[in-house]
Amino acid sequence: MRAVCWNGVNEVRVETVPDPEILNPRDVIVRVTTAAICGSDLHLYDGYIPAMKKGDILGHEFMGEVVELGTDVKNVQVGDRVVVPFNISCGQCFFCQKEMFSLCDNTNPNSVMAEKMFGYSPAGLYGYSHLTGGYAGGQADYVRVPFADVNVLKVPEGMEDEKALFLGDIFPTGYMAAENCDIEPGDTVAVWGCGPVGQFAIQSAWMLGAERVIAIDRFPERLLLAEGWGRAEILDYEQVDSVLDTLRDMTGGFGPDCCIDAVGMEAHGSGLDGFYDKAKQSLRLESDRPTVLRDVIMACRKGGTVSIPGVYGGFGDKIPIGAMMNKGLTIKTGQTHVQRYMRPLLDRIQAGEIDPSRIISHSLDLEDAPEGYETFKHKEDNCIKVILKPHAHGNGHSHHHGGNGNGRHRHGMEGERDHTGKGL
Amino acid sequence: MRDIATLSPSLQGTGRFTEDSPDSSSHSSGNRLASVVGNTVLAVSGAVLVGYALKQRSWKAAGVALAGAPLAYRQATGSWPLQRTEEALPVTVETSVTIMKPREELYSFWRRLENLPRFMRHLDSVTESGDGISHWVGRSPLGMKVEWDAEVIEEREGHLLSWRSLPGSQVHNAGSVFFEDAPANRGTIVRVVFELQPPAGPIGRAVGKAMSPMTEQQVKQDLRRFKNLMEAGEIPTTDGQPAGKRPAINIHNPF
Numbered sequence: 260m261r262a263v264c265w266n267g268v269n270e271v272r273v274e275t276v277p278d279p280e281i282l283n284p285r286d287v288i289v290r291v292t293t294a295a296i297c298g299s300d301l302h303l304y305d306g307y308i309p310a311m312k313k314g315d316i317l318g319h320e321f322m323g324e325v326v327e328l329g330t331d332v333k334n335v336q337v338g339d340r341v342v343v344p345f346n347i348s349c350g351q352c353f354f355c356q357k358e359m360f361s362l363c364d365n366t367n368p369n370s371v372m373a374e375k376m377f378g379y380s381p382a383g384l385y386g387y388s389h390l391t392g393g394y395a396g397g398q399a400d401y402v403r404v405p406f407a408d409v410n411v412l413k414v415p416e417g418m419e420d421e422k423a424l425f426l427g428d429i430f431p432t433g434y435m436a437a438e439n440c441d442i443e444p445g446d447t448v449a450v451w452g453c454g455p456v457g458q459f460a461i462q463s464a465w466m467l468g469a470e471r472v473i474a475i476d477r478f479p480e481r482l483l484l485a486e487g488w489g490r491a492e493i494l495d496y497e498q499v500d501s502v503l504d505t506l507r508d509m510t511g512g513f514g515p516d517c518c519i520d521a522v523g524m525e526a527h528g529s530g531l532d533g534f535y536d537k538a539k540q541s542l543r544l545e546s547d548r549p550t551v552l553r554d555v556i557m558a559c560r561k562g563g564t565v566s567i568p569g570v571y572g573g574f575g576d577k578i579p580i581g582a583m584m585n586k587g588l589t590i591k592t593g594q595t596h597v598q599r600y601m602r603p604l605l606d607r608i609q610a611g612e613i614d615p616s617r618i619i620s621h622s623l624d625l626e627d628a629p630e631g632y633e634t635f636k637h638k639e640d641n642c643i644k645v646i647l648k649p650h651a652h653g654n655g656h657s658h659h660h661g662g663n664g665n666g667r668h669r670h671g672m673e674g675e676r677d678h679t680g681k682g683l
Numbered sequence: 684m685r686d687i688a689t690l691s692p693s694l695q696g697t698g699r700f701t702e703d704s705p706d707s708s709s710h711s712s713g714n715r716l717a718s719v720v721g722n723t724v725l726a727v728s729g730a731v732l733v734g735y736a737l738k739q740r741s742w743k744a745a746g747v748a749l750a751g752a753p754l755a756y757r758q759a760t761g762s763w764p765l766q767r768t769e770e771a772l773p774v775t776v777e778t779s780v781t782i783m784k785p786r787e788e789l790y791s792f793w794r795r796l797e798n799l800p801r802f803m804r805h806l807d808s809v810t811e812s813g814d815g816i817s818h819w820v821g822r823s824p825l826g827m828k829v830e831w832d833a834e835v836i837e838e839r840e841g842h843l844l845s846w847r848s849l850p851g852s853q854v855h856n857a858g859s860v861f862f863e864d865a866p867a868n869r870g871t872i873v874r875v876v877f878e879l880q881p882p883a884g885p886i887g888r889a890v891g892k893a894m895s896p897m898t899e900q901q902v903k904q905d906l907r908r909f910k911n912l913m914e915a916g917e918i919p920t921t922d923g924q925p926a927g928k929r930p931a932i933n934i935h936n937p938f
Contacts, residue, residue, distance in 0.1 A: 264927030274927040282924065283917045314927035331916075349915035353783055353869065365915040371904050383919060395924045403924060406915070 262316045262399035263628040268306035271629050279403035284331035287407040293420040294398045295320035296635050296645045298454050299570045304632050308572050310389040319345035319385040320428045321397025334408045341411035343404050344597030345428045347383040350409035361594035367392045400649045412601045421616035422608055430615050431600035433459025436568035437467050439591035440517035447471040449515035451551045453481035455618050455644045456568055457521035461489035480641040488617050506558050514560030523569025526550035546573030556583050567592035618644045625649040774879040774895045776902040782910045783870035786862045790841045802908040829853045855880035877902050
């Protein structure tokens, strides 16, 4: 099959690799119909997440059709359309039973390695470094999904991929970010970052009863989407002297009740702080650039809540911990417990409350993934969200594999799956 | 950290080798003599060579491993192999895990020693002969087959199991596993103490030192796999999944 493989900093390649096989009794194999590039994939692309190996198959946002079942799988059948959460969960450990699915104890085969980095190991993730298991990801023709009884959601008949796909990560991620704010009547929610997660956090803040939502970014197309689709008040941080002063003025000197960092470890810093982080990160003295984390802590009102869906991977400097402590802030964060939110959010999509496909700006063949990563990284061409369509190779749509195009002549239909496990 | 021996007074003297061991302080001062820079270079080159060899599992790789082993040894001990004559120290690992299953269920699974290879990666089989004696077949980290006989030396149903290898075994080891209730229906705390006695002589000492971190990692990983199997019914794996082209040696990530 064809798959998007990490090959180093700023280098992904679409390679021909063996098809995945059932390895455990609760596994299924899914024929991917749509995958997406996530903002957090850019942290891998940019080389800031440790323990990647050349050849790792990327992608943790994907959906498709079940084509093969492990011996213990009862809840789905061959032919079912499913969307898959990015975190892999067993359903039986202490954490899964408390619905903290992304903290599952039993899905990271490299838990001993993760414990060295984090103290205790989080759940396994698809295509997100060997620290979280090194599971082959879903930017591929096929993908193996472990613990299928916990880790797939059937997609209702008639619902197109573009509407269901984001239930696997970014819609629940934005929703959990807003839920973590414990929004009360009258609350103002400020969202840093109007990328896909920020957009869903804005939508979700309204669903959870926010009085006002303020969206902060610098890219016009993203601010426009936040204003139009998201009905948020927008703030271009490059157009104001101080985001903190502006937010204070906008909230009558009170400060936003809830501040969401939907940016994470590769914030675009400005001024001296930004230069400092960039320099330290380049020298690998600091793994994360916590510009936005500093902002949300400083901007949040006394006793307010800071919610951090943005991904951080290692260490950050000069976090204003004094402000955090003395203002009595509540900090909530974590990888999303996607399984907790998929069903209720699917219901909202079905009820017509939200159309997640609004954020898609680019739909590409899987073969064009390298171009997709570049466009997304540099936010060229008004790029907000890239989705990838596997199985298109060989039908003339791909223009990026002029040389050895062996894999392109196989259409991705079930009957043509390579069951030898040797690829081509 | 709680001393594991205090949990059960009866553990003292169960399969311990410490009475034969020299004072451990002499070797640690030797360690400090090696320079930081030298150590790092040796560690990296030794580990890379041995790691590469472990991955490849071929004759060529075995040669690479032989070249790498003295470097790794030198890094671990501060001296070259064959320089020393003291007795080898036993490698001791203590670790614990909490498992969301009743104590009795976990104990009975472990007590059927035939089950151990299902979660202990280096074991191929354990056969009980009924009189408290069992025959163990496993593999060394380089893939060589090793066999030994062991006896159960203490057993408290639902609480404790201790075993040790019999004299004359290829591999001398001993272990105890404790099962205690976790609070508030949080399952069972399982604690393992494991000791591995390397062969006598300088080579044994070399092997023991080089193996120590590996043994610790192995025991921890095996106990985690026990938890996986008991809670989730299967052990998570990516062995056999697809990947793109891998480089022969991954400098950034030796795992």
